[in-house]
Amino acid sequence: MPLKPTAPDVCESGISGLDSVLCGGFPRNRLYLIEGDPGVGKTTLALQFLLEGATKGERGLYITLSETKDELTGVAASHGWDLNKIDILELSAIELQLKAATEHTFFHPSEVELNQTTKILMDEVEKVKPSRLVFDSLSEMRLMAETALRYRRQILSLKQYLAGKHCTVLLLDDRSNDERDQQVRSLAHGVLTLQKSLPIYGINRRSLAIEKIRGVRFREGYHEYTIETGGMVIYPRLVASEHIIEFKREPFPTGIKGLDALLGGGIDRGTSTIIQGPPGTGKSTLALKHAHSAYTRDERCNYYVFDETVGTLLARSRALGMDLEPAIKSGLLKVEQIDPAEILPGELAHRMRNAVEKEKCRMVVVDSINGYLNSMPVEGYLTMQLHELLTYLNQQGVISLLLLAQQGMLGPMHSIVDLTYLADTVVLLRFFEMAGEVRQAISVLKKRSGEHERSIREFKLTPAGIEVGEPLKQFHGVLTGVPTFVGNQGQMLPE
Numbered sequence: 001m002p003l004k005p006t007a008p009d010v011c012e013s014g015i016s017g018l019d020s021v022l023c024g025g026f027p028r029n030r031l032y033l034i035e036g037d038p039g040v041g042k043t044t045l046a047l048q049f050l051l052e053g054a055t056k057g058e059r060g061l062y063i064t065l066s067e068t069k070d071e072l073t074g075v076a077a078s079h080g081w082d083l084n085k086i087d088i089l090e091l092s093a094i095e096l097q098l099k100a101a102t103e104h105t106f107f108h109p110s111e112v113e114l115n116q117t118t119k120i121l122m123d124e125v126e127k128v129k130p131s132r133l134v135f136d137s138l139s140e141m142r143l144m145a146e147t148a149l150r151y152r153r154q155i156l157s158l159k160q161y162l163a164g165k166h167c168t169v170l171l172l173d174d175r176s177n178d179e180r181d182q183q184v185r186s187l188a189h190g191v192l193t194l195q196k197s198l199p200i201y202g203i204n205r206r207s208l209a210i211e212k213i214r215g216v217r218f219r220e221g222y223h224e225y226t227i228e229t230g231g232m233v234i235y236p237r238l239v240a241s242e243h244i245i246e247f248k249r250e251p252f253p254t255g256i257k258g259l260d261a262l263l264g265g266g267i268d269r270g271t272s273t274i275i276q277g278p279p280g281t282g283k284s285t286l287a288l289k290h291a292h293s294a295y296t297r298d299e300r301c302n303y304y305v306f307d308e309t310v311g312t313l314l315a316r317s318r319a320l321g322m323d324l325e326p327a328i329k330s331g332l333l334k335v336e337q338i339d340p341a342e343i344l345p346g347e348l349a350h351r352m353r354n355a356v357e358k359e360k361c362r363m364v365v366v367d368s369i370n371g372y373l374n375s376m377p378v379e380g381y382l383t384m385q386l387h388e389l390l391t392y393l394n395q396q397g398v399i400s401l402l403l404l405a406q407q408g409m410l411g412p413m414h415s416i417v418d419l420t421y422l423a424d425t426v427v428l429l430r431f432f433e434m435a436g437e438v439r440q441a442i443s444v445l446k447k448r449s450g451e452h453e454r455s456i457r458e459f460k461l462t463p464a465g466i467e468v469g470e471p472l473k474q475f476h477g478v479l480t481g482v483p484t485f486v487g488n489q490g491q492m493l494p495e
Contacts, residue, residue, distance in 0.1 A: 008216055011132065011168045014052025015045065017234025021210060021219045026190070028168050031159050032213075033138075033184050035173040036194030040206060041227045042172045043067070043075060045194070046134040047083070048231050049170060053132040054085040061087045061130035063121055065140035066174075079231055087128045089121075114144040118154055122161055130167055138173040138184060152183040159187055189214050202341030208234060224346030235346035238353065240391035247397030249449075254293045258468030262444055264452040267425060269362075271449050272390040272400040274369075274420055277429030281440050282461050283403045284308075286427070287365045288317050288324070289466055290401060294363045295327035301363040302355045303335045304348070306371020307405075310337045313367075321465040334359075340371055345381070348372075349389050356396050364393060368403035369419060387422055394424070424448040429459060432478050434485060441478050442468065 010025035019025045026032060034042050050060035062083075064072060069090045076083045125133065138155075145151030162169055171184065185191050190213035196206045207222040225234040251266035260266050267273050267290070275283045287303075294301040305313055313335065317324050327333035334355070338348065355361040366372055373382055393400045404419065420426045426445040431438055442459035444452045455471030456478050477483040 012052055012056075013045070014048035015232050015234055017223070017225065017236050018045075018208070018232075020236045021208070021223050021234065022213070023217050023219065026168055027213070027216055029163075029166050030189035031162060031169040031171065031187070032190040032192065033171050033173060033188040034192050034194070035175055037196070038174050040194035040196050041225070041232050042174070042194060043072070043136065044079070044227055044232050046136065046170055046172060047072070047076060047079075047081065047086075050086050050132055050134060051081060051083075058131035059087070059128060060085070060132040060134075061089065061124065061128045062134045062136065063089045063124065064136045065117075066137045079229060081231075087124075087130065089124050114141070114150065114154055117141070117144060118158060121158070125162070125165060125167070129165075133162070133167050133169045134172065135169065136172040138171055139175075148183060152187075155184055155187055185211075203344075205344065224344045226344065226347060235344065235350040237346070238349050238385075238388050238392055240388050240395060243392055244395045245397065249397075251450075252290070252293070252399055254289055256289070256466055256468055258457055258470070259442070259466070262442065262453045262455070262457055262468065263425070263427075264444075264447060264450050267399055267401075268447075268449040269399055270394045270397045271424035272394060272402065272422070273425040273427060274402050274404050274423040275427045275429065276404040276406055276420070278406050278431060281429035281431060282459060282466070283405070283429060284313065284367055285317070285320055285461055285466060286429070287367060287401045287403060288313075288320075288322055290399070291333055291363065291365060292317075292322045292324065292327065294399075295324075295330070295332045298332065299362040300331075300355075300360055301327075301333050301365065302352070302359075302361045303333065303365045303367065304352075305335060305337045305367050306340060307368050310335050319463065320461055321463060334361075338371070345372075345385055349385065352389065353392070356393065356398055361398065363399045363401070365401045366403065368405055370405050372402075383419065383422070386419060390422055420445070425452075428479075430479055432475075432480075433482050441472065443479070 008027040010022070011028045012025040013019055013022070034045060036042055046062070050062060053060045062072065067090075069088050072088060072090075073083055121135075141154065142151050145154055171188065173184065191211040193209045193211055194206070195209075196204045198204055205224070206226065207224050209222050210218045210220065219236055219239070221237050223234055223236050225232055227233075247270060249268060249270055251264070251268050253260045253266035275286055277283055291301040291303055314324055324333055324335075328335065336351075352361075352364055355364070372386075390400055402419075402423065425447045428443050428445050430441045430443075432441050433439075440459040440461075441456050443456040444454070446452075453471070455473070456475075457471055458469035460467040460469070472478055472483075474486050475483040476486065
C-alpha cells in the first residue's frame with residue numbers, strides 16, 4: 001500500500017500573500033535563496049520573516065555584511081517595527097575579528113578572510129541558537145571567495161553546518177555579478193526571485209516568482225507586490241478555478257421596461273457585461289442605473305472610476321435623476337477613483353476580491369476598460385488577467401459591468417482592444433442621425449446566459465433618468481449612424 005505524502009511543517013513568512021503563494025509558508029529547517037536587484041525589497045521581506053518568528057517566540061538572527069545595524073533599524077522604523085527581539089550581527093563586529101586574524105599569517109588574506117568569516121558566523125549561530133536566520137548578503141561572500149570553486153565549497157559547508165541546527169535560513173543575494181548564481185541555486189532548497197521594472201510613467205512594477213521549492217506545491221508564475229508603510233504586500237495571482245460557490249442564477253432587472261425587455265429580463269447574476277460605444281452615448285449612466293438598482297435591493301456595488309473624477313460622476317448622476325449620495329452613505333455603493341499610473345493590475349484584482357469575499361459585494365463596475373488597459377504592461381497580459389478576473393467574479397455570482405469606449409462618432413467604430421469575446425453579454429450604444437438631430441440607439445449583440453431581444457431601440461437621457469423606446473422597426477441602417485427612415489416619426493421618443 002503506497003504511503004500518503006505528509007504536509008511539511010511550515011514557517012510562516014509574516015506576509016499573508018507570500019504564505020498564500022507558498023501554500024502555507026517556508027518548509028522549516030531548510031535553506032532558501034532570495035535574489036533580486038537592489039531596491040526590490042529583500043531586506044523588507046527578511047525583516048518581516050524574522051519579526052513573524054518573534055511574535056511566535058522563535059529566536060531570530062540577522063547577519064549583515066552589506067548594511068549596518070543603524071541602517072537596518074532605520075528601515076524597520078520607517079515601517080513602525082521594533083527590532084529589539086531580533087539579534088543582529090553587523091559587518092563592523094566581524095571586521096574587528098577579521099583584522100586580528102589576518103595580521104599574522106602566511107596564507108593569502110582573502111582565504112583567511114573567507115574562512116574566518118564563516119567561523120565567526122558559525123560561532124554566532126552557536127551562541128544565539130536561532131530558529132530563523134537571515135544572511136545578507138551573498139555578494140560579500142562571493143567577493144571574498146574570489147573563485148567559483150572556493151565560493152561553492154564555502155556555501156556547501158555553511159549549508160551542511162546549518163542542516164543540523166533546526167534553523168530556517170534565508171540567503172539574500174543582490175546579483176551584483178549581473179547573472180544568476182547557479183552555484184547557490186543548486187544548493188538551496190528553494191529559490192525566490194524578486195524583480196522590478198520602471199515604466200515610462202507611473203510607479204515601479206514589482207513582481208515575485210517562486211522558481212523552485214523541493215518536495216512541495218506552490219503557486220507558479222509571477223505575483224505582483226508593493227512595498228508600503230508596514231511592509232511588503234503581495235497580491236497572489238488569481239486562479240478562478242479555486243473559488244467556486246453555489247448561487248441563485250436569476251436576472252437582475254433595472255425597472256426600465258424597454259431596457260429589461262431588450263436584455264431578456266435583465267442582466268443575469270454571475271455574468272459579465274461589456275457596455276461599449278463612443279464617448280457621450282450614456283455608458284456610464286447605464287452602469288450607474290444598475291448600481292442604483294442594486295442599492296434599492298440592499299445589495300452592495302463597487303464602482304471603479306478611471307476616466308473621470310468621483311465628483312463629476314456623482315454630479316452627472318444627480319442631473320439625470322439618480323442621487324447616489326444616500327447609497328454611498330449607507331455603504332451599499334462604494335465609488336473608488338483609480339489612477340492607472342499608481343496601481344498595479346494585481347492590486348486592483350485583489351481589491352475586487354476583498355470587496356466580494358469580505359464586503360459581500362454583488363456588483364462590480366469598471367469605468368472604463370480603456371483606463372484599466374493603461375494600468376497593464378502589455379495587451380496580452382490584460383486579456384489573460386481580465387479573463388481570470390471575470391471568471392472569478394462570475395463564479396461568485398457577481399454581476400460585472402465593464403465599459404469600453406470606442407473610437408469614432410458616426411459610421412464605422414473600432415476599439416483599441418477587442419474584449420467582447422470575454423463577456424457573456426455585449427450591449428452596444430450608438431449615435432444615429434434623424435431629421436437633422438443626433439440621437440442614440442441601444443442594442444444587445446449577444447447574451448450567452450439566455451434569450452434577448454434582437455431589436456434596436458432608441459436610448460435617451462433626460463433629467464428624469466433613462467428612457468428606452470420601442471424597437472426601431474421602421475429604420476434601416478441605424479448601426480451605420482446614418483439610417484434610412486421608412487416609417488413615421490410617431491415611433492420615436494418625444495423631445
